[in-house]
Amino acid sequence: EFIHYFHPGDLKPPLNVYFSGYRTAEGFEGYFMMKRMNAPFILIADPRIEGGAFYLGSENYEQAIRKVIQNALDYLGFANNQLILSGLSMGSFGALYYATKLNPAAVIVGKPLINLGTIANNMKLVRPNDFGTSLDILRLNQNGITNKDVVQLDNHFWKQIQHSDLSMTTFAIAYMEHDDYDKYAFQDLLPVLTKQHARVISKRIPGRHNDDS
Numbered sequence: 001e002f003i004h005y006f007h008p009g010d011l012k013p014p015l016n017v018y019f020s021g022y023r024t025a026e027g028f029e030g031y032f033m034m035k036r037m038n039a040p041f042i043l044i045a046d047p048r049i050e051g052g053a054f055y056l057g058s059e060n061y062e063q064a065i066r067k068v069i070q071n072a073l074d075y076l077g078f079a080n081n082q083l084i085l086s087g088l089s090m091g092s093f094g095a096l097y098y099a100t101k102l103n104p105a106a107v108i109v110g111k112p113l114i115n116l117g118t119i120a121n122n123m124k125l126v127r128p129n130d131f132g133t134s135l136d137i138l139r140l141n142q143n144g145i146t147n148k149d150v151v152q153l154d155n156h157f158w159k160q161i162q163h164s165d166l167s168m169t170t171f172a173i174a175y176m177e178h179d180d181y182d183k184y185a186f187q188d189l190l191p192v193l194t195k196q197h198a199r200v201i202s203k204r205i206p207g208r209h210n211d212d213s
Helices: 031-036 059-076 090-102 116-121 134-141 147-162 183-193
Strands: 003-007 015-019 043-044 083-088 106-110 169-176 199-205
Touching: 003 031, 015 031, 015 059, 015 090, 031 043, 043 134, 059 090, 083 090, 090 106, 090 147, 116 134, 116 147, 116 183, 134 147, 147 183, 169 183, 183 199
Parallel strands: 015 043, 015 083, 083 106, 106 169, 169 199
Antiparallel strands: 003 043
């Protein structure tokens, strides 16, 4: 299950897609921000579990998200190099993950969360009793919460990005220096993007994940 909203704007490129972050209330994030640009945009939200399941799912589920974006591109007469994917926190995973499948012109994300298994595992000592939904996401995708399940869920993203071609995509990434959800997300991602010859623009912000929101 996911929800989406398409606004054709001025019918001129690019098509901007914004993946909502964690939301306990069903609905979209970023509507007024995207509408102010006057360009075509899509809002996508994941209402599963409690606040979202990071846009991961069965092949049919993920294909449905790709189809929504591709249908909008076709309607507008745009190519994939006229597509921008964006998101914050949980939405950053959606933008980065579907970039590997859609080859957009750019990806713009803040507070990136990538290692979903590690995020769940960090509940033990790093952030006790905070974001318990991460354990539900681990169990949903791996049917367990063992260390092996943690590693396998982390690897799901990395296998996807390592077998993609992002050489024509620009990445703008703002990350928290002391992120207590996924501390090494940017450090893990940068060498992979560098190897693919992607252009990366980054900004480091002091603080933990939920600081400076």
